[in-house]
Amino acid sequence: MKELIEVMAKALVEHPDQVHVNEICGQQTSVIELRTAKEDLGKIIGKQGRNAQAMRTILHAASTKLKKRVVLEIIE
Numbered sequence: 001m002k003e004l005i006e007v008m009a010k011a012l013v014e015h016p017d018q019v020h021v022n023e024i025c026g027q028q029t030s031v032i033e034l035r036t037a038k039e040d041l042g043k044i045i046g047k048q049g050r051n052a053q054a055m056r057t058i059l060h061a062a063s064t065k066l067k068k069r070v071v072l073e074i075i076e
Contacts, residue, residue, distance in 0.1 A: 001070050004062060005032050008055055013040035029069040032059070035076075044074060 002023040010016035018037040023030055036044055045052045056072050063070040 001030065001032060001059060001063060001066075005034055005055065005059065005072065008058070009034055009036065009044060012043050012051060013037070014043070015040055029071065030063075031071050031073060033073045033075050038076065041074070041076060 002021050006019060006021045009019045009021070013019060013036055015037045018040070020035040022033040022035075024033070034044065043051070044055075046054075052072070052074060059070050059072055
């Protein structure tokens with residue numbers, strides 16, 4: 001899941017070297033923290049949050065296959 005978010009985020013931003021993804025695993029739930037450069041934050045979120053929502057939808061579909069819940073946190 002971590003690699004999936006990292007690939008999507010790097011494709012959206014202007015500074016892909018500043019994309020950092022951290023995964024915190026639990027028994028049933030994992031939290032994925034996504035950090036980018038401040039000027040790329042708007043590109044990750046998108047207009048009205050559409051990019052962020054699309055990333056969460058893809059993540060949800062992939063995590064359903066693993067029978068695990070994954071939450072995406074976008075951090076400044």
